[in-house]
Amino acid sequence: MGELKVVKKDGTTNPLKKSPLLGATLAMAGINNTLILHHGCQGCTALTKNLLTAHFNEVIPVSTTASSDIATIMGGNNIEEAVNNILKNKTPDLIAILSTTLVETRGDDIFGELKTIKNKLSLNCPIIYINSADFIGDAEVGFAKAILELVANISHEKTETTKKINILTNFSMTCGDLLELKGILNDFDLDHTILPDISSLSGSCNDYPGLIKSSITLNDIKSLSNSEATICIGTSMLKVAEYLKDYFNVPYYFLPSITGVKYTDSFFTLLEEMSGKKRKDKYILERNILIDSMLDCHFYLTNKNISIAIEPDLLYALSYFLVEEMGTKLEAAVTTNNSDIAEEIPTNNIYVGDLEDFLDELKHSELIISNYYGLLVSKKKNIPIYFAGFPIKNRLGYHLKSFIGYRGTRDFLFDIANIFLDIEEEESLIKII
Amino acid sequence: MIKANKELFNEPDCSINKAKEAKERIKGCSKPVPGKASGGCAFDGAQIVLYPIADCAHIVHGPNLCCSHSYFTRGTRTTYKEPLYNYGFSTDLAETDIIFGAEKKLLNKINYVNDHFKPRAIFVYSTCVSAMIGEDIDRICKEAKDRLNIPVIPVDSPGFIGKKNYGNKLAGEALLKHVIGTGKPHNTTKRDICLIGEYNIAGEIWNIMPLFDELGIRVLSKITGDSTFDELTYGHYAKCSVVICSQALLSLARKLKEQFNIPYIQGSFYSMKEIKKTLLNIADELQDKPLRKDILDLTKRKEVETYKKIVPYAEKLKDKKVFIYSGGVKSWSFVYLLEELGLEVIGTSTRKSTDEDIEHLKAYFEGKQKILMEQGDGIKILELMQKHNADLLLAGGRNRYTSIKGMYPFVDINQERLHAYSGYKGIIRLAKDIYNEFSSPVFKIARGPF
Known part of the structure; x- marks a missing residue:
């Protein structure tokens, strides 16, 4: 457990972190019938959409206010014009204005502008504003911030306490994770609101969305305050859980991850308590299979050096399992924001930095885990890479992989162990030849 | 720093421009419409033109997004061994840089990149934010050039100044001003x-x-x-x-x-x-x-x-109906190409096309019922394909998912295309790719009853 170091240098070389704008966009892509409107120049939207589309193999509808040179210097009513243009053929339940670094640098009075718009256009849907400029961290931070703004602006005062529970999911959770999670919750017959639920990005081939499609509606957000409790998955989402507790008196349970034996056990125990039901037999079987798999795989993993460059919540989830439960060593970790969880990560060598810093730290690593951009490091160092995180543009279906629960952990473990198996096979083949 | 070059907005040889009334022409290239705009910005456009120069480093003077969302994504290929365009260099502007200025930071970054990566030259891109706070990249580039003794070239390309297309022009401008005309070849030939x-x-x-x-x-x-x-x-x-x-x-x-x-x-x-x-x-x-x-x-x-060479594919391609959604020269040159392959083109789009392009098409299509579609979205394209019983869509990557939603065979002919379709080799490749699309059993299963 080391102290989180921040690399001090001028600028970045091969940045690892992505913009809060991307995180906030992804978060809002988990709320049904939302109109996502980026406030800034059109390039921010195009570049962000490119990454999302490449990762999910799916179109995510996002619009832009397309600030031009004159609007940039003089200011203007681009938001009004954009909203007006879009509402001509769409009827969203919610409008989310996500600001870019450009407009935040200029210091626009966006709140004031929104007030005018509300009166002038007589909107019959709420409109929220999320500051997603690059100054406030990375995509994981932007994701959590968007959900916090959503809850703070939309949720109603508590009117009653229902049997429902809130589940907060973090930036690094995949569509596969969400689908697995929903399956588990349904098996406990737990009435739930998953915030946000991005699983619809896993694909649908027969409708052409003009707005976001998700299982979570605006009414679900309004009544978050009535829920019995919140389960918060991932440190980045704690702020939202705390908000729900402070303002609406909804207690929360916190799990930094639901990957690996310890955390999945805790998660199932929690669900048993909340539902008053025992877990189904299939989960006992799944746990047995996971334990057996761990025994099968440990021959290939114990004391192996691995390095990871990824967002903090996923970094913790994967490294805790690999190091504390499988006995590998985490040689170096590079992450994207100064999350509180960073200090819990099982290595002395952890930085907030870019992929150049990551490259410099690799001395004995036999495997790296990172997103698509880690490919360059892998090629340069000639070390195999396992892709996880966001974005993954050079693999199909990775957004459907799951890393959570007994089953997700098992699949992840086999993926990793097979890489080491390949290395050993190759070495012994060379000997034979 | 923020100065739109009037001439570039008003290219006299551009036939889109020529066709406009004098009053309209003054306004220059079309401006993005709030809420409707899509596609990249001028910064993106400038990068597209300059990134392929494989032995040069490209430093983005801007906040994190500009570089981190755009590096290592271009479809360009090179024979150069370790192309520097795989690296994303950025000054990653923070709030303090906005307040105190970041010219020193940029200068340090230029020095660093020069020391560690030994580029033949360095291109420095301004972005919305650095342009707005008035960073003088021209001066810094000159300072760096004098000290490092390699070309350090400013590309004045803030995103807000125009669309991707305008950024292409700005990059051309930077090449003309700082690069072309500074060297001499070993020898020249008359060809x-x-x-x-x-x-x-x-x-x-x-x-x-x-x-x-x-x-x-x-x-x-x-x-x-x-x-x-x-x-x-x-x-x-x-x-x-x-x-x-x-x-x-x-x-x-x-x-x-x-x-x-x-x-x-x-x-x-x-x-x-x-x-x-x-x-x-x-x-x-x-x-x-x-x-x-x-x-x-x-x-x-x-x-x-x-x-x-296209004989093996010809049978499956013959008389199949195809719609092309692409702009400019491609809108008509692909019509020729597809008809050479034996397909029937039911129509094409005319977005980004000049009057000259449209004339080409009209002359070619004369006497036949063909669709010339202006700007359209995915839904419109699908409606049209259904109405005319089209078998195939040829378009850019953005419409790949349009075709998937409509369960139509699709070939990408724009930036993200997988294969090269130029030259004679490209014609054969396109024939093969279309043949493969028509051979796939997936569409029958996907459309079939369930």
């Missing part, structure tokens, strides 16, 4: 040309180069696909420049003509008809009679070969 506006996406240029080689035409300077810095510096020694499928870099060609007296032609290497025409135009421009004959011989031979 030296320069290619403008071909970025070697998916290796397209490699399908064309063998033709030039065989004809003894020397491509002195490639702007900028599969290029390195030095060949750009002496581009002005070419005897003729060829603008490929590009409205954006027309300004560059025109200025080369004005400053260095290099005539230019516009051409395309999609379809046998266009390849032949473009090559012949080059011969005419070079006033080279023997070359003309060689071209006729070569294209004749290649056409016979090509038709022979």
Whole structure:
């Protein structure tokens, strides 16, 4: 457990972190019938959409206010014009204005502008504003911030306490994770609101969305305050859980991850308590299979050096399992924001930095885990890479992989162990030849 | 720093511009519409043009997003061993930089990149934020250039200044101002040309180069696909420049003509008809009679070969109905190409097309019922395909998911395309890709009852 170091240098070389704008966009892509409107120049939207589309193999509808040179210097009513243009053929339940670094640098009075718009256009849907400029961290931070703004602006005062529970999911959770999670919750017959639920990005081939499609509606957000409790998955989402507790008196349970034996056990125990039901037999079987798999795989993993460059919540989830439960060593970790969880990560060598810093730290690593951009490091160092995180543009279906629960952990473990198996096979083949 | 170059907005040789009324023309290139705009910004456009120069480093003076969302994504290919465009260098502007300025930071970054990566030259891009806070990148680049003794070139390309297309022009402008005209080739020949506006996406240029080689035409300077810095510096020694499928870099060609007296032609290497025409135009421009004959011989031979090679695919392609959603030169050159392959083109789009492009199409389609679609979205395209019983969609990557939603076979012909469709080799490749699409059993299952 080391102290989180921040690399001090001028600028970045091969940045690892992505913009809060991307995180906030992804978060809002988990709320049904939302109109996502980026406030800034059109390039921010195009570049962000490119990454999302490449990762999910799916179109995510996002619009832009397309600030031009004159609007940039003089200011203007681009938001009004954009909203007006879009509402001509769409009827969203919610409008989310996500600001870019450009407009935040200029210091626009966006709140004031929104007030005018509300009166002038007589909107019959709420409109929220999320500051997603690059100054406030990375995509994981932007994701959590968007959900916090959503809850703070939309949720109603508590009117009653229902049997429902809130589940907060973090930036690094995949569509596969969400689908697995929903399956588990349904098996406990737990009435739930998953915030946000991005699983619809896993694909649908027969409708052409003009707005976001998700299982979570605006009414679900309004009544978050009535829920019995919140389960918060991932440190980045704690702020939202705390908000729900402070303002609406909804207690929360916190799990930094639901990957690996310890955390999945805790998660199932929690669900048993909340539902008053025992877990189904299939989960006992799944746990047995996971334990057996761990025994099968440990021959290939114990004391192996691995390095990871990824967002903090996923970094913790994967490294805790690999190091504390499988006995590998985490040689170096590079992450994207100064999350509180960073200090819990099982290595002395952890930085907030870019992929150049990551490259410099690799001395004995036999495997790296990172997103698509880690490919360059892998090629340069000639070390195999396992892709996880966001974005993954050079693999199909990775957004459907799951890393959570007994089953997700098992699949992840086999993926990793097979890489080491390949290395050993190759070495012994060379000997034979 | 923020100054839109009026001339670039108002390219006199641009036929979109020529066709406008004088009053409209003053407004220049069209501005993005809030809520409707899509596509990249000027910064993105400038990068697309300059990134292929493989031995140069590209530093983005802006906040994190500009670089981190755009590096290591371009489809350009190079023969250069370790292309520096795989690296994303950024000053990653923070709030304190906005308040105190970041010129020192930029200078340090330039020094760092020079020391660690030894680039042949460095391009420095301004972005919305750095332009707005008034960072003087021209001065810093000059300072760095004097100290480091390598070219350090400012590219004034803040995103808000225009669309991607305008950024292409700004990049051309930077090349003209700082690069072209600064070098000298070892020797010159009377068949030296320069290619403008071909970025070697998916290796397209490699399908064309063998033709030039065989004809003894020397491509002195490639702007900028599969290029390195030095060949750009002496581009002005070419005897003729060829603008490929590009409205954006027309300004560059025109200025080369004005400053260095290099005539230019516009051409395309999609379809046998266009390849032949473009090559012949080059011969005419070079006033080279023997070359003309060689071209006729070569294209004749290649056409016979090509038709022979597409035979295995021909049966499945014959009379299938295809809709093309692409702009500019591609809107018509792909019509020729597909008809050469035996498909029936039911229509094409005319977005980004010039009047000249549209005239091409109208003349070609004369007397037939064809669709000329202006700007459309995915839903409109699908409606149209359904109405006309289309079998295939040819469009850019953005419409890949349109085709998937409608469960139509699809081939990508834009930036993210997987394969090169230029040259004769490209024609065969396209035939194969379309054949594969029609052979897939997936569509039947996907559409079938459940």
